[in-house]
Amino acid sequence: MAQKTILIVDDESSIRDMLRVALEMAEYDCLEASDAQTAHSLIIDRKPDLVLLDWMMPGTSGIELARRLKRDEVTSQTPIIMLTAKGEEDNKVQGLEVGADDYITKPFSPRELVARLKAVLRRTDTLVDSGPITVEGLTLDPVSHRVTINDQPVQMGPTEYRLLEFFLTHQERVYSRSQLLDHVWGGNVYVEERTVDVHIRRLRKALQLDEHDRFVQTVRGAGYRFSTKVVERTD
Amino acid sequence: MAQKTILIVDDESSIRDMLRVALEMAEYDCLEASDAQTAHSLIIDRKPDLVLLDWMMPGTSGIELARRLKRDEVTSQTPIIMLTAKGEEDNKVQGLEVGADDYITKPFSPRELVARLKAVLRRTDTLVDSGPITVEGLTLDPVSHRVTINDQPVQMGPTEYRLLEFFLTHQERVYSRSQLLDHVWGGNVYVEERTVDVHIRRLRKALQLDEHDRFVQTVRGAGYRFSTKVVERTD
């Protein structure tokens, strides 16, 4: 399963360090920001799966950021866990009202952090997925995790599924093998680039694409592209 | 959506009053009970959507009642929020172990109460029983709590029953082990994910599903899915 990315927002670097250690132990990817501005653009840009947000921050406070995120269509789905100093009961309440999905009171144990984080992630996991994607009879439904061609169910492995999902959400654009490894396999894996070819082949086979230009197209020297248009040669 | 009904269980009438005011402000219907006995019959009788349960009560303690409620098939679906006095960490743990869906430490602000209550309700919302569910000869009757295949009674454990109930009310959708733990076991339990596999097996066995693709389907790398459609392999 793809690794989850957590964005840590805190102005104290020592706390960020601590959090990062704990999160990386639990196999999460980490992003960091020390101010609301940076945090905001990181969220738009990198789309983390969850935001750990400190309550007290210079400039725009954490709660202000949370409010802004939850109001915005684009970012409102991203779950937020607030970090609050001990005894700030009012803040806690405000935090939840603003739309934070949970809060943790400092000081906290790493295990509590990870436990709550997991709980929030699995609770919000299902809400993020969008409806089925259909393209000329080919349908991928993230909810049922199913692929059909003209309503005929199609069987494929997990990697092929992720590959197809990625292609369908990024049509008409060429991706190098390296980029595909990044996006579909997930950042830091060491895998031969040619492995992508093999999975491309399996995907084509599963979809029974006899002509190679149908949907999954080879762009020689560059990589692969998913497209509904069949390209004429441009000699 | 219909107005939610909350049952307040506390022996101190002053606290009940406070709670009732807060809840009615937030547009909830309220029931009240000052002892476990009354509470129990009210739950059976009026089926509240949530129970606010005080930890310390004369006679049967709150935790005892919680245990009883969560054990009973009929009442086990009703979410419970425990009210505990400050600093009783041990109780907190016990409370969660018994199956309470959340706990609140006294003293608390009304706003916090409502915020948590909303959160719990949101999580457990989907459990509306509306008569028996039938799917190709397989019937689950929430009222009599019975499962039959072609009118032949089928026997299974409570966990398998809840699992099946959840599946039947959420067909055609993949759930990860983690999500199943959340929905079927209840939010805050620590159980190995592989335990889900074992109960899946027990459910399959009880339903005598010889082919594994019948009804309870494995989605490799993702989780499990209940579905009547069978996927054929494309080798």
Place this chain on the structure above:
DNA sequence: TGGAAATGTCACAAAACCTTCACATAATCG
């Protein structure tokens, strides 16, 4: 209190899957 039922965990078995490699085939270029 004793026994039956249910539950969570583990270890091992079986199945599905992923990666790599070797070689085949196709495209490109001088």
Place this chain on the structure above:
DNA sequence: CGATTATGTGAAGGTTTTGTGACATTTCCA
């Protein structure tokens, strides 16, 4: 046109995921 490079393809082998039976513990009930 041959050499060269890029991609297609099938199979082997190791790895990961899932299935399954057994066991210890706890809960339930008579």
